[in-house]
Amino acid sequence: MEQYLQNRSSLIDQDLSFRRDRTKANTVSELSADRAVRQIRATEADSVWLANESAYYGDDTSPCIFPGMQFLTAKSLIMQTKLFKLLVKMPKGALLHAHLDATVNARLLLKFALEHPCIHIRLSRPLTITSITTAIPEFRPLTAASSALSLTSDGYVPGEWVPIVKARDSFHENFGGPEGFDKWIVDALMINPSEAYEQYNTTNKIWRKFQSTFAVSSVLIRYKPIWRKYIYEFLSSSVDDGISYIEARINFHYKHMFGEDGEESVPHREWLIDLEEVTEQFRQTLKQQGRGNEFVGIKVIYTTVRHATPEGLEWYTEDCIQLKQEFPHLIIGFDLVGHEDSLKPLIDYIDPLLKFRKRQEELGIDIPFVFHAGETTGDGTKADMNLYDAILLGTKRIGHGFSLYKHPKLLQICRERGIAVEACPISNEILRLTSSMPMHPLPALLNQGVPVALCSDDPAVFGNMGLTFDYFQVLVASETTGLLTLGQIARDSLQHSLLEPAEKEHALQLWESRWNFFIRSIVEDHGSVGDQQVN
Numbered sequence: 001m002e003q004y005l006q007n008r009s010s011l012i013d014q015d016l017s018f019r020r021d022r023t024k025a026n027t028v029s030e031l032s033a034d035r036a037v038r039q040i041r042a043t044e045a046d047s048v049w050l051a052n053e054s055a056y057y058g059d060d061t062s063p064c065i066f067p068g069m070q071f072l073t074a075k076s077l078i079m080q081t082k083l084f085k086l087l088v089k090m091p092k093g094a095l096l097h098a099h100l101d102a103t104v105n106a107r108l109l110l111k112f113a114l115e116h117p118c119i120h121i122r123l124s125r126p127l128t129i130t131s132i133t134t135a136i137p138e139f140r141p142l143t144a145a146s147s148a149l150s151l152t153s154d155g156y157v158p159g160e161w162v163p164i165v166k167a168r169d170s171f172h173e174n175f176g177g178p179e180g181f182d183k184w185i186v187d188a189l190m191i192n193p194s195e196a197y198e199q200y201n202t203t204n205k206i207w208r209k210f211q212s213t214f215a216v217s218s219v220l221i222r223y224k225p226i227w228r229k230y231i232y233e234f235l236s237s238s239v240d241d242g243i244s245y246i247e248a249r250i251n252f253h254y255k256h257m258f259g260e261d262g263e264e265s266v267p268h269r270e271w272l273i274d275l276e277e278v279t280e281q282f283r284q285t286l287k288q289q290g291r292g293n294e295f296v297g298i299k300v301i302y303t304t305v306r307h308a309t310p311e312g313l314e315w316y317t318e319d320c321i322q323l324k325q326e327f328p329h330l331i332i333g334f335d336l337v338g339h340e341d342s343l344k345p346l347i348d349y350i351d352p353l354l355k356f357r358k359r360q361e362e363l364g365i366d367i368p369f370v371f372h373a374g375e376t377t378g379d380g381t382k383a384d385m386n387l388y389d390a391i392l393l394g395t396k397r398i399g400h401g402f403s404l405y406k407h408p409k410l411l412q413i414c415r416e417r418g419i420a421v422e423a424c425p426i427s428n429e430i431l432r433l434t435s436s437m438p439m440h441p442l443p444a445l446l447n448q449g450v451p452v453a454l455c456s457d458d459p460a461v462f463g464n465m466g467l468t469f470d471y472f473q474v475l476v477a478s479e480t481t482g483l484l485t486l487g488q489i490a491r492d493s494l495q496h497s498l499l500e501p502a503e504k505e506h507a508l509q510l511w512e513s514r515w516n517f518f519i520r521s522i523v524e525d526h527g528s529v530g531d532q533q534v535n
């Protein structure tokens with residue numbers, strides 16, 4: 001028996017030996033905090049999840065309740081847990097994968113829109129009680145006065161612009177009045193549980209709804225005064241969630257933003273000037289609050305969408321180079337975004353991408369690739385094959401890499417070259433690549449020793465604001481993963497960021513001291529629990 005148990009633990013050790021949470025010696029406090037968190041997780045597996053499962057017995061329409069279940073159904077329950085409240089306080093390190101135009105709470109974006117009377121709204125078809133759930137509102141800043149007063153009156157002519165405040169005030173009570181207006185807009189900006197899990201419950205179907213949320217928000221966010229408020233809010237909510245550094249993907253597909261005059265004429269460089277100014281303003285406010293150490297900064301990964309033609313892409317690579325020359329410290333990467341299963345694969349862009357690299361060499365600049373790749377359930381499909389091209393093109397990290405676990409050689413390359421995966425678990429689940437967290441391939445990557453950073457992707461659309469929700473879902477869906485794994489993930493997010501070496505060193509030092517404080521506070525709060533052996 002003794003021999004058997006020895007063999008067993010040796011086999012387990014060998015199997016998990018690549019894991020990055022095993023590479024570092026842990027302090028006594030860390031081990032104690034990890035045990036405490038495992039204990040809370042075990043207790044809540046019964047008190048929160050099992051308890052609710054039994055409450056649902058006998059009701060065929062009720063969702064199945066378990067840790068790591070469908071996020072949109074579980075969200076309110078998650079927020080009530082001790083574990084969630086504890087994780088809110090964890091220093092998360094860097095947010096390395098977020099589309100900037102999907103990062104601010106939808107209600108707040110609507111509030112920003114209502115603060116600007118020049119924002120107008122229109123519909124392409126008359127609104128009916130049944131069509132409201134799929135009717136897509138269109139926005140535009142307009143300076144000329146419009147005579148239309150209501151979207152819901154019989155006299156409304158589709159295509160006519162209505163000032164947003166009037167549209168809201170006059171929203172007919174049959175549609176819920178002004179609150180009904182708010183609900184309609186917010187629903188158009190987000191994915192709700194019945195859309196993700198019933199109406200559009202396949203990847204292709206949910207992507208159509210997903211894309212439509214960007215169509216609704218795009219003009220609002222590209223209105224310069226809202227853009228500035230949007231960035232401020234993104235920074236402030238991220239830092240409140242324990243994120244200290246951000247590499248945001250900005251979609252430069254649209255060549256202009258709308259200025260205060262309502263003209264769509266503000267070029268990309270001004271978007272970045274705004275970003276810098278607002279960031280500075282935010283930094284000053286934090287300093288005044290004595291919280292200067294909580295924020296390192298924000299940098300930008302230039303992105304455009306995979307429906308550009310290979311020739312058309314050259315406009316964007318040239319634009320990216322110009323921005324890099326003007327904002328060398330701000331532009332730190334290049335990526336192509338959009339639905340990989342249906343849009344052009346990387347192999348179609350090899351020529352312009354190699355030219356892009358050559359131009360950079362000639363100019364003595366470096367804009368690393370940070371490609372989305374393998375965001376698919378496919379095997380050997382063009383989206384899955386993007387992984388090979390991303391790696392051959394020298395990608396510094398992989399966005400999503402959902403299908404990476406199928407590729408032994410690529411896993412080895414990622415481990416050996418330190419190519420981190422920007423894993424977006426909640427995004428993957430809502431976009432229907434996985435039905436729940438226990439089905440997500442993340443543990444395969446962790447066990448293979450691939451560096452991982454957890455990311456929120458499009459929190460405004462999914463409702464997973466900050467990083468706490470993604471950390472939570474990962475923690476409750478694995479027995480191997482513990483608090484110390486999450487710590488290593490946060491550390492790796494900074495380690496695999498594109499910060500300059502000195503900046504990275506500084507960011508890591510700040511993180512380590514916050515981490516030690518966090519660990520100490522867990523031990524103080526839960527010390528007695530932590531001393532009990534759980535496993």
Ligand SMILES: O=c1[nH]cnc2c1ncn2[C@@H]1O[C@H](CO)[C@@H](O)[C@H]1O
Pocket residue numbers: 099100101211214250251305337338339340372375427457458
């Ligand atoms: O998970 C994702 N995978 C690929 N593309 C995405 C994802 N999330 C958002 N976008 C893309 O980014 C643009 C907005 O900046 C949108 O066009 C959207 O398609």
